[in-house]
Amino acid sequence: MNLNGLPIAIVGAGTAGLAAAILLARQGHAVRLLERVERLQPVGAGILLQPSGLAVLQRLGLLAECTALGAPVSRLYGTSCQGRAILDTRYHDWQPGSFGLGIHRGVLMTALLHAAQRAGVQLETGIAVSRFEQAPGHVRLLREDAHGDESPLGDFAALILADGTRSTLRAQMQVRQWARPYPWGALWSMLPTSPTAESGELRQWYRGCREMFGLMPTGCTHQARDTSLTSLFWSLPLSEHEAWQASGLEAWKTRVRNLAGEAAEVYLQQLHDPAQLTLAAYADVRMQRWHDGRVLAIGDCAHAMSPQLGQGANMALVDAAALADALGETCGREQHSLDWNAIFARYGDARRDHLRYYRQASRLLTPLFQSNSSALAVVRDIALMLARHNRFGRQHAVSTLVGARSGWLWSGAQKRELHAWKGEREAWE
Numbered sequence: 372m373n374l375n376g377l378p379i380a381i382v383g384a385g386t387a388g389l390a391a392a393i394l395l396a397r398q399g400h401a402v403r404l405l406e407r408v409e410r411l412q413p414v415g416a417g418i419l420l421q422p423s424g425l426a427v428l429q430r431l432g433l434l435a436e437c438t439a440l441g442a443p444v445s446r447l448y449g450t451s452c453q454g455r456a457i458l459d460t461r462y463h464d465w466q467p468g469s470f471g472l473g474i475h476r477g478v479l480m481t482a483l484l485h486a487a488q489r490a491g492v493q494l495e496t497g498i499a500v501s502r503f504e505q506a507p508g509h510v511r512l513l514r515e516d517a518h519g520d521e522s523p524l525g526d527f528a529a530l531i532l533a534d535g536t537r538s539t540l541r542a543q544m545q546v547r548q549w550a551r552p553y554p555w556g557a558l559w560s561m562l563p564t565s566p567t568a569e570s571g572e573l574r575q576w577y578r579g580c581r582e583m584f585g586l587m588p589t590g591c592t593h594q595a596r597d598t599s600l601t602s603l604f605w606s607l608p609l610s611e612h613e614a615w616q617a618s619g620l621e622a623w624k625t626r627v628r629n630l631a632g633e634a635a636e637v638y639l640q641q642l643h644d645p646a647q648l649t650l651a652a653y654a655d656v657r658m659q660r661w662h663d664g665r666v667l668a669i670g671d672c673a674h675a676m677s678p679q680l681g682q683g684a685n686m687a688l689v690d691a692a693a694l695a696d697a698l699g700e701t702c703g704r705e706q707h708s709l710d711w712n713a714i715f716a717r718y719g720d721a722r723r724d725h726l727r728y729y730r731q732a733s734r735l736l737t738p739l740f741q742s743n744s745s746a747l748a749v750v751r752d753i754a755l756m757l758a759r760h761n762r763f764g765r766q767h768a769v770s771t772l773v774g775a776r777s778g779w780l781w782s783g784a785q786k787r788e789l790h791a792w793k794g795e796r797e798a799w800e
């Protein structure tokens with residue numbers, strides 16, 4: 372099918388933008404994907420993909436490529452500095468054989484990028500979109516040069532904003548919105564895996580809510596298939612980053628050793644320079660609705676949250692699939708007759724409950740792992756202990772983790788996608 376008419380513009384070639392571009396191009400839409408970065412490189416932190424995101428990768432036909440390079444994670448296990456279990460969530464409790472996938476962000480990006488090229492997406496890099504104008508029948512995009520002069524990038528049938536947490540275009544939508552930088556961030560690094568490491572576990576250690584150290588199996592990359600990697604995370608308030616740098620690597624290593632002991636040693640020995648640890652800052656983004664006429668926000672641009680629940684990239688993938696579904700219902704219609712406001716409203720209806728639950732859960736849980744409060748640590752430890760020791764609690768925890776919940780009392784989001792993923796996984800096992 373080849374739909375005539377104006378192309379659809381997608382701004383931002385991250386997880387959300389690339390996945391949406393592939394799916395819309397495969398539906399027959401002409402898609403122009405505009406990315407600010409000149410040369411897309413396979414960089415970024417290790418991320419944990421959940422069954423909700425893996426179901427979309429399967430729909431994209433990229434599951435086999437990603438699972439071949441990523442590392443399966445069967446359990447999240449976190450202990451206090453005294454060795455007491457705090458968090459113990461097993462994918463097996465959701466569905467036997469299910470797992471999360473620790474993956475280098477660059478692997479996911481490479482797989483998506485190649486699929487976008489195969490699908491005929493017109494990718495244009497080195498283009499920072501500065502403004503859009505809505506007019507009857509189209510959206511016009513503009514870019515600004517170094518002298519502040521604006522030039523048009525073209526007219527489009529619709530505009531998908533997938534330009535991330537710090538989107539400069541979101542504020543131009545006539546929609547109430549809130550973006551609140553989170554006071555805590557994380558230092559991360561990716562290092563060759565210790566041969567003696569426990570495989571298949573995302574391991575965390577906590578001292579109250581104030582200190583957290585984590586190790587996550589991350590698999591290998593397209594470029595170095597023989598080197599298995601582990602992602603290392605250390606949580607800290609952003610305001611303490613300068614003091615962390617000033618106090619030197621050895622002082623930090625002592626804190627990590629005191630918290631995580633032997634398991635951390637082989638990774639600490641590979642760190643010689645503070646520059647090997649990258650600081651990641653995040654923000655909570657909330658919008659009253661995600662569309663304004665012919666413009667729709669998806670991914671972190673629409674609903675960034677802290678990575679504590681490990682859902683951001685998954686949400687971006689699920690957004691892309693939901694957008695394709697909303698647009699798919701108009702299949703066969705002439706493009707000029709499409710009612711974009713109605714299509715995007717349908718998308719919003721499909722995503723509302725799922726995104727609301729994860730936004731609330733993320734806001735509730737993040738201070739339990741990243742704050743200065745001793746009281747919250749006690750509340751967390753008791754609540755998680757009670758949850759671990761009853762079936763309902765374990766089910767709630769694991770269904771939250773896998774990305775399947777759409778409310779505090781009920782689960783069931785993305786049933787169709789997750790069902791399809793289960794079938795594929797069984798065939799593939």
Ligand SMILES: Cc1cc2nc3c(=O)[nH]c(=O)nc-3n(C[C@H](O)[C@H](O)[C@H](O)COP(=O)(O)OP(=O)(O)OC[C@H]3O[C@@H](n4cnc5c(N)ncnc54)[C@H](O)[C@@H]3O)c2cc1C
Binds near residue numbers: 387
């Ligand atoms: C340390 C860390 C760990 C994380 N761990 C996990 C995890 O375990 N699991 C998980 O699911 N998620 C995790 N996340 C979150 C996840 O990485 C993000 O939610 C996800 O990448 C969001 O994708 P996106 O496409 O919406 O945005 P992005 O990946 O930020 O992409 C936005 C793109 O838009 C481009 N852009 C911006 N402005 C413009 C413009 N004006 N014109 C053109 N292009 C523009 C940018 O260059 C960028 O390429 C983690 C995040 C961090 C920081």
